[in-house]
Amino acid sequence: MKIITVKRDQELLLIPDAFIDVTDGEVLKNKALLISKGRIRKIISSDAAYRLAEREKIKYLYLSGITFMPGLIDCHVHFALDGVDFHQALGRWDNEVLLNEHVAKAAANFLSCGVTTVRDGGDKECIGLKVRNSIKDGSFPGPLVNASGYVLRKDGYYGTFLGAGIKSIDEGKEQIKELSHLGVDQIKIAVSGIVSFKELGKVGPVQFTQEELTALVQESHDQGLKVMAHASSDQAVRISALAGVDSIEHGFFVSTSTLELMAEKKIAWVPTVAPMALLTEEPQRKLRAPEEIEILEKTYRPHLDMIKKAETMGILLGIGTDAGAIGVEHGVSYYHEVRLFHQAGLSNLSCLQAATCQAAKIIGREGELGEITLGKVPRLTGFMGNPLNNLTVLRNPACIVLPEFN
Numbered sequence: 001m002k003i004i005t006v007k008r009d010q011e012l013l014l015i016p017d018a019f020i021d022v023t024d025g026e027v028l029k030n031k032a033l034l035i036s037k038g039r040i041r042k043i044i045s046s047d048a049a050y051r052l053a054e055r056e057k058i059k060y061l062y063l064s065g066i067t068f069m070p071g072l073i074d075c076h077v078h079f080a081l082d083g084v085d086f087h088q089a090l091g092r093w094d095n096e097v098l099l100n101e102h103v104a105k106a107a108a109n110f111l112s113c114g115v116t117t118v119r120d121g122g123d124k125e126c127i128g129l130k131v132r133n134s135i136k137d138g139s140f141p142g143p144l145v146n147a148s149g150y151v152l153r154k155d156g157y158y159g160t161f162l163g164a165g166i167k168s169i170d171e172g173k174e175q176i177k178e179l180s181h182l183g184v185d186q187i188k189i190a191v192s193g194i195v196s197f198k199e200l201g202k203v204g205p206v207q208f209t210q211e212e213l214t215a216l217v218q219e220s221h222d223q224g225l226k227v228m229a230h231a232s233s234d235q236a237v238r239i240s241a242l243a244g245v246d247s248i249e250h251g252f253f254v255s256t257s258t259l260e261l262m263a264e265k266k267i268a269w270v271p272t273v274a275p276m277a278l279l280t281e282e283p284q285r286k287l288r289a290p291e292e293i294e295i296l297e298k299t300y301r302p303h304l305d306m307i308k309k310a311e312t313m314g315i316l317l318g319i320g321t322d323a324g325a326i327g328v329e330h331g332v333s334y335y336h337e338v339r340l341f342h343q344a345g346l347s348n349l350s351c352l353q354a355a356t357c358q359a360a361k362i363i364g365r366e367g368e369l370g371e372i373t374l375g376k377v378p379r380l381t382g383f384m385g386n387p388l389n390n391l392t393v394l395r396n397p398a399c400i401v402l403p404e405f406n
């Protein structure tokens with residue numbers, strides 16, 4: 001896995017075998033990209049690129065056998081957790097050395113799996129936000145991070161590790177203002193609890209009334225921030241949609257009529273199948289009781305059907321792993337979430353769109369990322385082979401291209 005870092009003042013020509021235009025699935029052969037001042041400036045023929053390189057003395061990289069697509073985006077991760085042991089991860093929060101070691105490793109794992117951008121779903125200590133800033137200032141290499149800071153949640157409900165919990169909506173509005181001052185990229189609200197592994201269809205209770213949630217979403221939008229809503233259970237998804245959140249995260253047990261509401265209100269969906277499905281596969285499967293496996297399977301399989309239904313309705317879908325959840329490791333889980341989308345019945349192209357251009361829209365960076373077009377920041381993932389023909393190449397990316405500074 002090769003990391004190609006483009007310096008701010010560098011001019012560079014990239015000459016691979018092909019580029020994939022993810023918007024329509026077109027494969028562009030014999031083309032080259034000219035990157036300068038941190039943006040894609042020209043797309044020219046490879047012949048013209050060699051001539052330009054010689055004439056203008058521009059550095060070029062010939063990448064034999066490589067097919068580039070826009071850099072992979074993970075719409076839902078938690079840097080603060082480790083995907084292995086929840087309590088051990090929380091124990092690390094007070095130990096600066098161990099925590100730094102963990103987050104730097106998670107950041108490196110994303111890159112080595114071709115993930116060049118992630119959206120962090122938050123934690124009580126704003127670890128995801130600190131990671132964003134550390135990567136930005138060059139403390140360690142990592143993907144571009146959209147950070148949530150801490151999570152809005154109601155006191156006494158699910159998510160003590162996510163945020164302090166609010167006792168009133170006024171307090172919630174104060175937290176949103178504070179997060180805005182801290183420079184977060186979006187607001188995360190915990191609207192429901194989590195899915196039970198013990199009782200099929202059971203989800204922790206909805207935390208807010210319709211009126212309360214609408215007020216929190218309004219305040220976030222007034223601060224210019226999108227809202228990602230942790231919502232499982234049909235009721236939680238429905239009130240989130242009615243409140244006008246920007247994306248539904250998880251969304252287990254959503255009904256067809258609620259999906260229709262999401263489609264009508266143009267609300268995106270990050271269904272995070274991995275945290276359920278990967279527990280039913282080895283190596284996690286052997287750690288769980290058969291009854292639990294059965295509940296997990298009965299939870300995620302209908303979820304896949306709803307993903308296909310959502311696609312048919314035109315809902316914007318994004319790949320999000322919930323990396324950090326048990327069994328969901330940073331980086332390596334990405335391929336599995338894509339594989340599960342494919343298992344849901346989405347075409348290779350639809351899966352790649354959920355991983356790139358659609359994900360860029362969901363995280364509010366469609367102007368910069370998600371396509372290989374003029375003016376975009378060069379964040380690319382390269383594969384040996386064409387993922388449109390075979391998604392398994394996503395398992396082992398050959399290289400990534402990143403700007404030196406985020």
Ligand SMILES: [Zn+2]
Nearest residue numbers: 076078121322
């Ligand atoms: Zn999450």
